[in-house]
Amino acid sequence: MADVDEEAIQVPANAAAQPEVDLSDETQDFRFLNHLNFFSDSSPSIPRRGEKDFEPNPTELQADVLSASRGAMHNALSYPRLHGPKTRVIAFYAPDGFVPPAQIARPTPKAGEDEKSSESTPKPARPLPNSARISPDACVYVPNPKGQLFKSMGQADSSSRVWLLPEEALYLIERGSLDIRWPSPAGSTAGPGEEDLSIPMSLQAAYACFMGRGGLTLERYSVYTGLKRLGYALIRAPGWCDDIEHLEADASDASEITSPKLHGPGLAGMLSSLFKWIHDPHSTASTATGPIIGTGIHRHYMDVYRKLAIIPWYDPATASERHPSDTTAPFRVVFHVYKPSTPFKKSAPPPPDFRVAVVSTRDQTTMPTMTQLGALLESTPLDPPRGEKMDRMMYMRLRHGYRNVVMAVVDQGVISYLRIADSAFGKEKLYENKGGPQGPKRGRNQKTRKR
Amino acid sequence: MATPVTSVDKSVADKSGPASDARPPRAPRPPKPNFRQIHQFPLPVNVHHVPPVIPHNPLSLISVALSYLTFLISPPRQEVYSAYFDKATSSIHVTDERSIKALWQMGFFGKGSLSRSEPSWLAREKKRRGLHDGKTSEEITRLRRTERRELKLERARMEKLAIEETLKAEAAARKSGPSEPIEQDAQSTTTDDTTNATATTTEKFSLKKAREARALEARQARELAAKNADAALAEQNQAGTSSNGKSVRFSPVVQKKEFVSTSPSSLQLPDSVVDSLDSDDFPNEEHLQLSNEEAFFLAYSLGALQIYDAPLKSGEVISTSPITTSALLQQFCHHSFQPARDSAASLQPDDPFMISYTVYHHFRSLGWVIRSGVKFGTDYLLYNRGPVFSHAEFAVAVIPSYTHPYWSETEERRNYTAEKQARSWWWMHCVSRVQAQVLKSLVVCYVDVPPPAASVDDIGALFSQYKVREFLIKRWIPNRTRD
Numbered sequence: 001m002a003d004v005d006e007e008a009i010q011v012p013a014n015a016a017a018q019p020e021v022d023l024s025d026e027t028q029d030f031r032f033l034n035h036l037n038f039f040s041d042s043s044p045s046i047p048r049r050g051e052k053d054f055e056p057n058p059t060e061l062q063a064d065v066l067s068a069s070r071g072a073m074h075n076a077l078s079y080p081r082l083h084g085p086k087t088r089v090i091a092f093y094a095p096d097g098f099v100p101p102a103q104i105a106r107p108t109p110k111a112g113e114d115e116k117s118s119e120s121t122p123k124p125a126r127p128l129p130n131s132a133r134i135s136p137d138a139c140v141y142v143p144n145p146k147g148q149l150f151k152s153m154g155q156a157d158s159s160s161r162v163w164l165l166p167e168e169a170l171y172l173i174e175r176g177s178l179d180i181r182w183p184s185p186a187g188s189t190a191g192p193g194e195e196d197l198s199i200p201m202s203l204q205a206a207y208a209c210f211m212g213r214g215g216l217t218l219e220r221y222s223v224y225t226g227l228k229r230l231g232y233a234l235i236r237a238p239g240w241c242d243d244i245e246h247l248e249a250d251a252s253d254a255s256e257i258t259s260p261k262l263h264g265p266g267l268a269g270m271l272s273s274l275f276k277w278i279h280d281p282h283s284t285a286s287t288a289t290g291p292i293i294g295t296g297i298h299r300h301y302m303d304v305y306r307k308l309a310i311i312p313w314y315d316p317a318t319a320s321e322r323h324p325s326d327t328t329a330p331f332r333v334v335f336h337v338y339k340p341s342t343p344f345k346k347s348a349p350p351p352p353d354f355r356v357a358v359v360s361t362r363d364q365t366t367m368p369t370m371t372q373l374g375a376l377l378e379s380t381p382l383d384p385p386r387g388e389k390m391d392r393m394m395y396m397r398l399r400h401g402y403r404n405v406v407m408a409v410v411d412q413g414v415i416s417y418l419r420i421a422d423s424a425f426g427k428e429k430l431y432e433n434k435g436g437p438q439g440p441k442r443g444r445n446q447k448t449r450k451r
Numbered sequence: 452m453a454t455p456v457t458s459v460d461k462s463v464a465d466k467s468g469p470a471s472d473a474r475p476p477r478a479p480r481p482p483k484p485n486f487r488q489i490h491q492f493p494l495p496v497n498v499h500h501v502p503p504v505i506p507h508n509p510l511s512l513i514s515v516a517l518s519y520l521t522f523l524i525s526p527p528r529q530e531v532y533s534a535y536f537d538k539a540t541s542s543i544h545v546t547d548e549r550s551i552k553a554l555w556q557m558g559f560f561g562k563g564s565l566s567r568s569e570p571s572w573l574a575r576e577k578k579r580r581g582l583h584d585g586k587t588s589e590e591i592t593r594l595r596r597t598e599r600r601e602l603k604l605e606r607a608r609m610e611k612l613a614i615e616e617t618l619k620a621e622a623a624a625r626k627s628g629p630s631e632p633i634e635q636d637a638q639s640t641t642t643d644d645t646t647n648a649t650a651t652t653t654e655k656f657s658l659k660k661a662r663e664a665r666a667l668e669a670r671q672a673r674e675l676a677a678k679n680a681d682a683a684l685a686e687q688n689q690a691g692t693s694s695n696g697k698s699v700r701f702s703p704v705v706q707k708k709e710f711v712s713t714s715p716s717s718l719q720l721p722d723s724v725v726d727s728l729d730s731d732d733f734p735n736e737e738h739l740q741l742s743n744e745e746a747f748f749l750a751y752s753l754g755a756l757q758i759y760d761a762p763l764k765s766g767e768v769i770s771t772s773p774i775t776t777s778a779l780l781q782q783f784c785h786h787s788f789q790p791a792r793d794s795a796a797s798l799q800p801d802d803p804f805m806i807s808y809t810v811y812h813h814f815r816s817l818g819w820v821i822r823s824g825v826k827f828g829t830d831y832l833l834y835n836r837g838p839v840f841s842h843a844e845f846a847v848a849v850i851p852s853y854t855h856p857y858w859s860e861t862e863e864r865r866n867y868t869a870e871k872q873a874r875s876w877w878w879m880h881c882v883s884r885v886q887a888q889v890l891k892s893l894v895v896c897y898v899d900v901p902p903p904a905a906s907v908d909d910i911g912a913l914f915s916q917y918k919v920r921e922f923l924i925k926r927w928i929p930n931r932t933r934d
Contacts, residue, residue, distance in 0.1 A: 057614045058614075058618065059614055059617040059618055059621065060617075060621050061617050061621070226929070227929055230929050230930060230933060231933055232929065232933070286911075287909065287910065287911020287912070287915075288908065288909040288910060288911055288912070289751075289775065289776050289777060289910065290750065290751035290752060290754055290776045290910065290911075291750075291751065291752060291753055291754025291755075292751070292752045292753075292911065293496065293752065293753060293754065294754075295529055295754055297497075297499050297522055297526065297527060298496055298497065298498045298499070299498065299499065299500065299501055300498060300500065301492075301493055301494065301496075301498055304494060304496055304498070305816055305817070305818055308752055308812070308815065308816035309816045309817075310812070310816070310911055310914055310915050311809055311812055311813040311816065311914055311915065311917060311918075311919055312915060312917070312918045312919070313813060313918065313919045313920065313921075314918060314919065314920035314921075339932065339933060339934050340933050340934070341933070341934040353932075354927075354932075361876045365875065365876070366872075366873040366874060366875060366876070367850075367873075367874040367875070367876065367878075367879050369852060369853075369872050369897075370850070370852035370854065370872075370897035370899065370920060371852070371854050373897075373922060374920070377922075395844050395892075398845070398892075398923065399892055399923055399925070401922075401923055406927050409876055409879075409880075411876065416876075416880055416926070417926065417927035417928070417929060418879075418883065418924050418925070418926060418927060419924070419925045419926070419927040420922055420923070420924050421922065421923040421924075421925075422920075422921075422922060422923075423894070423921050423922070423923045424921065425813075425814065425817055425819075425894075425921050426813075426817065426919075428817070429817060429818060430817050430818030430819055430835065431493070431817065431818030432818075433818070433835075
């Protein structure tokens with residue numbers, strides 16, 4: 001019994017050799033920050049992480065290391081973060097949301113209390129091609145966008161101002177890459193191109209202004225900013241708004257059990273039907289009181305297993321797709337996420353790499369029910385396992401599933417991501433398998449695996 | 452004083468590459484039994500293959516006809532095993548040795564009552580009494596655990612030793628001169644030499660170093676004994692342990708303990724007792740324990756098991772008839788509650804047994820060997836072919852689901868089903884973390900419960916109203932999917 005996992009224990013307890021260790025979970029030794037050189041850009045290499053002691057011991061060495069680590073962290077944090085003159089990007093807060101620049105004759109109304117101007121800016125008669133994509137939730141515009149960050153954020157209007165969504169603006173201001181200004185007081189006469197610089201918005205004020213605006217919750221923002229910092233590109237998914245109109249999607253269950261295929265009537269088949277009367281297990285088979293498989297002679301285990309299949313199962317391949325509005329509130333895709341390696345064009349976003357739903361554990365205290373989870377998955381497109389590797393390996397097929405979604409479970413700021421896949425074990429008849437490789441050999445030299 | 456320490460670290464760091472490769476040579480493993488042969492039948496059902504018909508070879512027709520003819524003249528009998536239901540443990544006991552062997556070998560049903568899974572108590576007992584050679588799986592595991600524990604203790608000892616060295620060095624530094632410059636020196640080296648420190652710890656745990664340390668320890672102990680300073684050593688050890696907070700036992704003691712627990716000879720009874728024992732004399736105290744789902748599958752689906760109410764004496768003529776499958780279903784459903792419900796209670800469609808059996812039958816019918824997953828905090832584990840061949844790849848957690856409109860008709864039913872379906876996020880995270888640790892994929896299996904049925908006579912119709920849907924849930928770590 002205990003044969004396969006014995007190699008694993010011989011592995012030296014070498015933390016560096018374990019790829020499964022999730023470093024983000026640990027408190028770090030911040031001494032590595034000392035190797036960061038903030039002032040010269042000659043060596044952009046990331047310093048190695050330090051190493052961690054698990055228990056306090058009375059040595060002065062440990063105390064020294066600890067204080068040095070602390071000092072390094074303070075040192076890194078105390079580094080002044082400035083808006084350099086070259087990289088400074090100034091944005092303006094528009095509390096009324098997106099305003100088209102069609103009325104160029106007047107200064108763009110930036111203050112909510114300016115009654116006249118807000119009256120005189122009706123919805124644009126013919127929407128410009130660009131501005132159609134600007135969300136009504138956008139509330140910050142950048143007249144002069146520059147830098148890498150705007151490649152995946154914001155939408156430009158016809159006068160090449162980039163409008164930012166609340167989460168984008170908040171992310172940028174928190175990152176120190178954006179200087180948001182309050183709208184100029186009413187009556188200022190500066191043109192839209194050369195707004196006079198009013199008071200800069202503080203981070204606290206930015207949180208107060210943007211959080212809760214246009215459906216942005218703290219949970220959604222933490223997911224957004226967490227993934228963004230890792231280099232992913234995120235855009236809002238159609239399920240962002242909670243009050244999307246409810247379409248009557250027919251949720252008829254299209255799934256059925258696929259009936260087992262019968263063998264063609266070859267010569268052997270004819271013969272077996274000829275001899276069937278001799279000992280037909282079917283005649284004694286009874287699902288009412290059992291045995292299901294009957295008491296006669298069984299020709300093959302395949303037949304036995306086929307007869308055993310009495311429990312219906314859900315087939316995700318045949319299920320019809322649902323509209324995002326057909327899902328229940330927290331279990332809804334709110335972000336489309338793109339890997340850093342995916343070429344992303346914000347004017348024409350490609351199909352996303354991941355679809356993320358955000359759930360707050362304080363509002364939704366239990367796991368989703370099957371209906372909620374099923375609806376969430378059925379609102380994503382079918383993504384069946386494909387490829388040569390998948391065809392070969394059953395375990396990989398099962399793990400990949402037919403649809404998949406990432407659920408970000410936010411528990412008071414701690415985010416746990418769960419990838420949920422709709423896998424159909426019923427489609428993989430293990431008994432028909434002739435024992436080929438089922439999946440990549442895992443676990444060797446990595447970790448002791450338990451049976 | 453910190454400088455010599457770092458220089459030692461450096462020399463150690465240089466060696467770290469080859470040292471980590473140098474694994475201790477392992478004892479050759481005893482040859483595996485031929486599991487392919489032993490477990491060639493996936494279910495305890497006899498299957499008789501028909502010789503293939505080759506169209507261009509008329510002789511093959513004859514062989515086919517002959518095989519049918521033999522079946523006609525002497526129909527092969529399907530083996531039916533017998534077992535009894537034990538109310539106290541709410542499980543099925545199989546005591547007949549042949550049945551035990553058959554049920555384990557064909558489909559891995561049940562578990563030995565005194566063993567981890569395969570009933571191996573007799574073999575272990577024989578070996579313990581020195582009558583039998585070879586190793587059972589429990590013993591292999593125990594050996595492995597001993598080995599691993601020693602390694603860990605060795606590592607802890609090494610760490611403690613290193614700490615003591617540092618302490619000594621620091622004390623010496625304090626004595627020798629003004630501490631100020633030295634401390635500064637130490638600080639500067641520690642702050643800058645993170646890479647060295649990393650290399651040290653990778654080396655710190657290697658077995659080679661542990662062995663060296665053990666030798667050193669032994670030498671020190673001898674020297675001390677020569678100086679008749681045993682008491683002082685004990686005192687020092689004690690002081691070290693208490694101040695450190697880490698309970699480190701020194702290996703000689705541990706080794707002795709392990710020796711006692713693992714060695715077969717040490718447990719041997721006195722010679723006179725052994726002589727008086729006949730090798731075939733002692734009975735097998737172990738029986739096979741089937742879970743209710745396994746038993747019901749064997750009895751109802753395969754018809755390979757007959758279950759009685761009370762244990763049968765060997766050789767006794769069967770006077771009582773076995774429990775019928777419908778009565779069995781009732782009984783199991785009632786016993787799926789703790790304490791068992793009154794036998795007069797009517798069956799509910801969401802009795803735990805109905806749900807767990809639905810899942811059990813579903814995966815069995817697909818060809819998986821499905822066994823209890825209690826050791827990893829799930830309901831089931833799925834093995835491909837069986838636990839002796841490979842590790843389980845999937846762990847199944849079962850959650851009921853009530854989508855039928857019947858369940859949302861009244862407020863009372865809605866509350867009831869909401870309570871039944873509720874699983875906390877913490878539960879989810881616990882389960883998924885454990886499965887990641889043991890390299891299993893977590894399958895959350897929802898079972899859709901039908902409304903109460905009018906009659907429970909047709910078991911097959913009853914179960915065909917349930918519906919199974921599997922979701923694979925895995926932690927997603929955004930750091931690793933960036934590409």
